[in-house]
Amino acid sequence: MLEDAISYPVRGPHVERAFVGSLLVVASAFVLPAFVLAGYCVRILERTIEGDDQPPAFEGWTNLATTGARAVVIAVIYLLGPLLAGAVLALVVGGVGSVALSALAPFVAGSETLVWSTSALAAVLVGILALAFACVTFVVYYTLPAGLAIYARTGRVRAAFDRTALRPIVTSGEYLLAMAVLQVVPLVVPVVAVVCLLTIVGIVAVPAIPFVAAVVSARLIGLAAVRATNPESADSDRTTVTDRARFGRS
DSSP: OHHHHGGGGGGSSSHHHHHHEEHHHHGGGGSSSHEEEHHHHHHHHHHHHTTSSSOOOOOHHHHHHHHHHHHHHHHHHHHHHHHHHHHHHHHHHHHHHHHHHHHHHHHHHHOHHHHHHHHHHHHHHHHHHHHHHHHHHHHHHHHHHHHHHHHHOOOGGGGOOOOHHHHHTTTTTHHHHHHHHHHHHHHHHHHHHHHHHSSSSHHTTTTTTHHHHHHHHHHHHHHHHHHHHOOOGGSSSSSOHHHHHHHHHH
16 A cells, blocks of 8 residues: 555656646645645546546636635635634633632632642543544544545535545554554655755755645545455555445445
């Protein structure tokens, strides 16, 4: 699976594709090109699920931008959900804690032991809540790529939050491996970029590095999603149309 994902960007007319991707990376500050890039990654997920071994061409630009914008909306919902819930919880706990401390103040003011005990209890409670928030954030971050894969397959934003469809993917070893590899990508990209910057010729290739990394990541998640729902395909080096059909029924 990893070997397939690494070799994926150099299949077909990879020079032209990397050139277009580089231009989009450079122009991403204007937002719309960033949507196109996101849409292209979703298209990679879709084609991988369909069993296509070749990277898709940059065509149907309007569709790419629309698909990418929807993918960004999905990501925002995934990521903002825990933040909003955490903010509301913090306000509630803070308000309740303030009232409780005000009520307890007359009783603990004369005892240093009670003051320290109350402070320790409050600190433990805050620590537990912070740990719970961190766990929820991790789960959301871990689930997001699977949600995007389901969106790529169905074309529906709501499907990206379908727990029934998400469960077999996020609980699979293939997906765990893919996510573990993706944690290394942000570490490798800067190193490769620095190496390229050390050479005059390599400077030209710098914008292509994040594009290639995104292509590899999308391919890896697509393969993991298919194989997670089709254990038989784990023995195959590449996805097949049969895998796609089974994935569609999961």
